[in-house]
Amino acid sequence: MENIINNAICVRGLNKTYSNGFQALEDINLQVKCGEIFALLGPNGAGKTTLISIICGIANSSSGHVEVFGHDNITDYRIARSHIGLVPQELTTDAFETVWNSVKFSRGLFGKAPSPAYIETLLKRLSLWDKKDSQIRTLSGGMKRRVMIAKALSHEPDILFLDEPSSGVDVELRKSMWQQVRELQETGVSIILTTHYIAEAEEMANRIGIINKGKLILVEEKESLMKKLGSKKLLISLYRSLAEIPKPLLKFNLQLADKGNVLVFSYDPSKEDNAISDLLDHLKKNSIKYKDIDTQQNSLEEIFVQLVNA
């Protein structure tokens, strides 16, 4: 048996085949620990939303079990669901309701006594207070997303699902959103977010799960995952193209790209060596001039290739 106390969510042997015969999830096994931020990383159509929908009770599973703090999400759905707040991927709100009524409605749905004071702090924290009496249809997309976050938090959940929270959100709002997610975590809330962007997972998560084509390929602590997969590339655009790598530079394992116009250097940013400055020194010594330097993170696709081939 899993240790119930330490797991906010425990998924066992979960399968999902949609009514059209498409298998969206295959034997998913996953534990999310209490108080952690867990990022579910995967490309379009990987099954992230499907997994969240099943855990939250919006979709039926074909087989398998989900437990929320040890409560089965079907036989014991009342307790299981009351712990969870969900911000879905799609912006779906009642156009004609006011922000205040909509958030109040959500709190009621989850069986909580009204608390105007709590909703007030919530709306203030999400910078929605001055919009509280506006109909939701009059808000901008980013504001609507914040309303959905407020609705999800209205019943003071212990687990928060954020499905693709950064889509349609500007840089500033994203920053403040991440700040609030961290603050929530400090109050003991477990957070599960989905994203396409490895940088986002890297910035936020304690642990990362990678899902592709309905299969959970890997679940790992962020630190160790990044060490394994987080190598970066330094792209050096040259003034004059090179036919081949000059001998003195061979030890750097460089590659030539773009018809010899770009030198590519793969390095591990977590390593504390002087590889980059070393390389640049060597370029200077050999009078190889460059006009631009750029770095590139390994893309998710490359990581998949690495994972699948491993």
Place this chain on the structure above:
Amino acid sequence: MINYYGILAIYNFEMARAIRTIGQTVASPVISTALYFVVFGSAIGNRIGDIDNIHYGAFIVPGLIMLAVLGQSIANASFGIYSPRYTGTIYEILSAPLSSLEITIGYVGAAATKSIIIGVIVLITAGFFVPIEIRHPLWMIFFLIMTSLTFSLLGFIIGIWIDGFDKLHTIPLLVIAPLTFLGGSFYSISMLPKFWQKVSLLNPVVYLVSGFRWSFYESADVSPIVSIIMIMVFLVTCMAIVAWIFKTGYRLKK
């Protein structure tokens, strides 16, 4: 353990929608009732004469109330549940710690409340045109409530079953309108040829109108006992269908 706050949230949400459009909510039954009285009560009614010693104008009052109550129950309940399915906000209801019974009570309760209010408005409006007596007020209230509940449940089922906004209007038009017009609202079943009398007995609305009219004038096409039994049967049938819908997630869950 019952999630009272959850039921109340749905109920209030649905009632708020009616209150936002209070003008239409009240005006349309008042106007249509007045029109029925002008056309059926005065123009045509004077040539029909009394039925069962009841003046024709008064005879059609229970049927008019039923007509409004049936239509409103179905329209309100089907829109109430179809609209969140259409916009996607149903996710919140499905993810909330609410039993299927609680969800149904919220939506159907609100729809039934609205149609009962409409029924009372029609009754009051009719009172301006003809003298009305109600011999069995408690039974009248019983029939009014049971009909509202049953047809709100039916509307709820329709709202879950349909898969397009157009059907929200066509289904009631195609099915419900014929049933209500052929349900004996404007005439006594005994005025029909023998064969059509038999056919009419397959129409559930006949039992509702008949029982309801009995509570007013003690005049009925079928025995009030039969009416009471039939309405119970409809209610239980609708409840069974709703229970099945939630058990299987039919059209609600992917």
